[in-house]
Amino acid sequence: MKEIEDLLPGYNCGECGFRNCREFARALSRGPDEGTDIDLCPFLGRKKHLERRAEIEVKLPEIRRRWAEGEVDEEAEIRGVIDGIVADFALAPLPGEPACREDLLAIDRDAQFNVGDVIRYRPLGCPITHFGKIIKIDHGLVTVQMVGPRQLLGDENFAPKDVGVCMVAAFEGIVSRGRIPEVGETVRFLPEHCMMQKVHSGVIVHSEGKMVRIEGIDLKVW
Template identity: 55%
Template sequence: MDEILSLLPGYNCGSCGSRQCRDFAAELKSQGDLQRCPFLSREMFRDNLERLSLLVGGAPPAEEKIVGVIDGLEADFMLAPLKDECSCREFIHPFDGSIEIKIGDFLRYRPLGCPVTHFAKVIGIDPGIYTIHLVGPLHRLGQEDFRFKDIGLCMILAFEGKVSRGELPKVGQTVKFVPEYCMMQKVHSGMVVGVEGKEIRIEGIDLKVW
């Protein structure tokens, strides 16, 4: 069981229906049970999933449909960070333009259409538009050395990342996708405006997919 536990994501998020990862590990009876964990399908855990499949019996699972956990909608692909980056690049526009923001600042904000507060680091600035890396819906707020600027409600203008699982889209295609690091595993939508290999840019982002 310890080996199985070491291969699980360790988030203790409860998305699988168990109270924590240790309980989930104890309940695993077959490779089908592994599908209860939405994070094991991410690229970063792909090797772990194959090893877990062998440990609980059977071959690694075949590619399955990508379904948002929070909304049950089917997505075209998972969007992963670009090489050596911690999250997809997001391009945001704060509704409150009075706050001075610099590269390297940490921001607290809520995307329009999402109920979760996000924390991000600014990596680029254009007039009214900030390029950010997401550092978490939840952060180490108890640490005295962590400072952030609260910028309130923001519009999400674009994503840049790479397709890690699912269908590679074409330029001009309207798509449904799930960012790998989204804690809600929510389906987003938008229009693909750039494709280079598996790296893509999506604009016209809508978090309210119908």
């Protein structure tokens, strides 16, 4: 999978129908049964990417053979795309939920929220604008689940509240790949929904089975 991921444009735009290039590379590597095709990437047909596309087409048959025969160890390494840092684990949504939970603290203390609102915000230290649906409000912390503009296009009721910059106080989700951390441990983790595929750091404050809560979130990795 990493061989294919390294050859993709790396824009993590979602136009292929997957959340990022890593997921698209995984589906491509597993084969056509995953419901994907190289033509789903709108950039691989452009002149600047044609050589990479050709390399992918050459490599895919062998990679798919290895995957089918169980030779691919997807758990071996979890590495951020933008920074190249190796994470302890990847964080996926809680069972039955569409995205990992994030606890936010708005810099604008006059911002007003209601459960069910969709908000547009930028996490402090992150260049990417996020969209989140509020599922809980507790003592000033707003818990959201990430939603993307692509999923909301065409919805006439989509009118996000622009709340500006927010501090991300915590993440909640399940460990989908990698090791299960201990409570109190400072960890490096990769949120699967992160468009930049940037490794984050934080402290484990709760761990139950594969479910974890991480606080003290930082885009700097210690």
